[in-house]
Amino acid sequence: MTLPLLLLILLLFTGLLIFAANFSALETALFVLREKDLLHDDVLPRSEKSKKLLLNTSTTLQEAMLLGSISNLTLTATALYLILHPLTEAGFQPWISTLVILSASLIIVEILPRTCALRAPSTVARFTLPLLGISQRFFLPAIRPLLGFSRSIAARLTPPRSRPPNLLSTDELVTFIDMKEEQGSIDKQEAGLLHHVTNLHRLAAHDLMTPRVDLPLMTHDAEDQEAAATLESARHPFVAVYDRKQDGVSDLINIQQWKLKGRPQWRSVSQPPIFVPESIPLIRVWTDCLQSDPAAVAVIVDEFGSFQGLLTHKNVVNYILSKTAPTSDTQPNIQSIGANRYLINGQARLDEIEHELDVNFDEDDLDTIGGLATSLFGGPPKPGQQITYKGIEIKIKRTNRSRVQQVELQLPPAPDHR
Template structure:
């Protein structure tokens, strides 16, 4: 119920009026601190901070430590900023009511909205964007102290959030982050692209880098059916011929069956070995040349390895090539450093790439002729489509999953708002499809085959 009488009004010359006003300004300053800290920690360059640290800058060193502990600091920023904003708005509403009565409530809301927007959001974030490394260095230590003070509150908020998600069947990883900024960055990039501030190519590049930790080796590897391999029982002349004809510099060597990979031949190592043998023993050296003497030991990786971890492992091992195996040790495919980089920058081709046909060919009616082995993610990124990739990695795999069979050439399917026509099939593989968006997407339960 609304009280019949209001508390005695405050006059502008009352001490309580000025005390409450000072507290509101202090809270706005704290909110500006949190907003600027959030922007500075997001925009600060690690390389610039590291360069400053090497020159003895203690603030830059503190900022680097803060970036390494960004999850805890993000939680403190989120909790602290919301608390001070709500408290400032509540005090301003109470002050407006005491000074002007019920009419002061609306005035307090308007004034606080303007002050929060200008002083606590736009101004500190603009300053932080103009000099992110300087701001990060200044706020790192006080923000760290505040995060330690708020640690129990942040922990309690995480616990409550996870508890609220349980009834919906969502179980958050207790060791994983709750206050992640990746989704916010993705949303910001989408808005920036729609407004024309960021080009699609730049957005794809940034999102590709952000998604590396969320994707596994299995999703980008070359399937074993497409791997060029060398039989260890072949003669040296035949191996040389295969290596020279191949567009690849590294080729796995198997003995008996393709699953039994015993080494990896690098074209340069093989040519060096052959040249050395010819110099020592003459032309007849090729007859007894041991190809495996130039092979490197195979490097195997699990198919579930995240791409960012695999890229770091490639850099640490100073190698670019790995064979992918499943949990039973069976060969699944191969992955290279170039495959991972292509997830960020797009397709990389050179003068030795022999693929003459495009994997994505536009048609006259708004449709596209697509290679069945093309990944769903590459197709979505190229055309800004939204095909699901939870159940399959390739376009052909998605059609087989939705159809629950291996369709024949000429069959047409409509699901997920797109029309799929099977153009070509080789044995049990769909090799070419024609795809176009439907004008009115069909719901999942109405997906049908013709």
């Protein structure tokens, strides 16, 4: 056997070891995460694609198991070829070669990855999901028929009582709502309400929170008179008590409860904060923290634990109701002010703007137009500053400290098809 061919086979064998170990670790991590409360374990990766894979655990687990099985089969065939040809030709006993390669493969592919996944499932999931995403792009179209066949066999072998209910996906539910609206079964307002309820599954905790810059803050060592003045003038239902030593929120004060109890010393009515990562799905925060208590509140933190804002029961309810029954003084997120010119609320989501204005920002790591503007300028912009991005002129209209409150978009003219 020539040296280049031997090197190629060894390179293939090494690559298969990495692939098989990756999918072995991912399988175990997904199994563990399915049994744990994701809300209290910051497992969601920053990449939108990886986040979607992790949230769709059942499908991702099936694909990881199938790709892992294929990797193991290919790895076994390659190992047999190495044992029977290059190693035997080099004078090694086949049974010794088999024992060494089998032991090494077992440790590298099974024992080490699965042990790591059991100890740190969230970290392992974040590191192994990108390779699954790449594998989907190249290999999934070829193995999709096999995946469908295995699912159909599993469905036939599963007893009827053990089968999960056939739930509609979010896209199927949206289509169903549109169909019912066209048939006249529900009116436009009811359809809008249902659409925004289903849209909750696409939002993260930070999408509806009240940002830190808009919240009343109070230091934990504030004098009673100063604290009372802060609580009395607060416009938000909650005041966050900030501890400089801990560099974070130590307590929360419900303003309504403080007033109803006769405005006592603030520590007697304070409540401990519930910390929630900003990337956690909104529907999960609603179900686990906010749904059962109208006075509930969650403290939103970033990946480094820094305070980002507050999310309340009222935030979620107002989001749903404001879309279908807006008050007279509510300004829409997108306002047309001329030919291809629009005033946009700084907190308007990029996907909403893309849908309404038929544009494409193609930004997976940013959610709002204000965040995009801040990223493009390399820091908090000032009113009047302009920048062009993908042919769209973005002009800053209003800011509040480091937060972009309103921008103006000038879209390029539509192409002339005459």
